[in-house]
Amino acid sequence: MTEYLLILVSTVFVNNIVMVKILGLCPFMGVSKKLEAAVGMGAATTFVLTLGSGASYLISHYLLGPDLAYLTTLSFIVVIAGIVQFTEMVVQKTSPSLYQVLGIYLPLITTNCAVLGIPLLNVQAKHDFIESLLFGFGGSIGFTLVMVLFAGIRERLEGADVPGIFKGSAIAFITAGLMSLSFMGFSGLVK
């Protein structure tokens, strides 16, 4: 039980997928202008990542095995693309407004490297099924957390008196860097 809790804390804070592993920067910069969209993107990514981690564990463990390990990346990409399509259908059916807010970024979850990165890290760390699920879930919760925090900061930045040369993306990147630095502070939390 402690072990599972450790995985969660570790993925959300210590090895945060965006701030420490620097994966999934495209949606992090792209969908963080509005808080509402950031929350939606986080939720959609959480759904995809948790399903994706589970499915990719089953595939790499039962279907591929050590003989076909070279197919890992290829088959994960295929499976994740399928799951994203599925998520898109579900979101369109259940929440048309969220579907409109997410727009192009929903299909782009496919190319979010965090979504491919976490299953690959799972294989590398030789996690079992539950650990893989938790690793995926924790990673995406960490992603959502950072998205929401960053969207909040960016909404405030809109009204801030930023020097002309730093306006827009420049100050956003600087902010992201400072956030990343502050997440490094968690590194002593779990060994």
Add this chain to the structure above:
Amino acid sequence: MITALWVMVSIALFLGAALGYSAIKFKVQGNPLVDKIDAVLPQTQCGQCGFPGCKPYATAIASGEAPINQCPPGGEEGIHKLADLLGKEFIPFGDGAAPKAKSVAFIDESTCIGCTLCIQACPVDAIVGAAKQIHTIIAPQCTGCELCLAPCPVDCIRMEVIPEEISNWKWRYPVIPLKVAA
């Protein structure tokens, strides 16, 4: 090699079947009537009907929430078409919904503060200007939809009726009264 092929093919087949099934299961039901009504509306997206565009108005008509006489750009002819489509009686325009004389927006440049709000509201990009620069209207592009009036914080936009002159006079569209044969 053959095993690898089989593995990838089976993944692809499984995903294809699952996605195909969920495409049917999670199909978004569109109302075919909405599309038909939307096709009759003039697609100016002007919002004079009180809805944010033609499609929302069509949806409201289809669900019976809005009367069919709320679309000034469509004119009386539009109401007739909607009445035919829905099998309803023709209703004339209500107060304030009748087609107005053709007019264009005019920005009073001494009061304009250059806030760009009207530029964002304009559906046809007929307003030029930049932040803290005086805006102006490209009169030939303006459709007179009045959407820029509301967002202006200093109320410097007004509608000016274009008087009919030789330079802008056009033949009227032919209106042929139809009689139902007895």
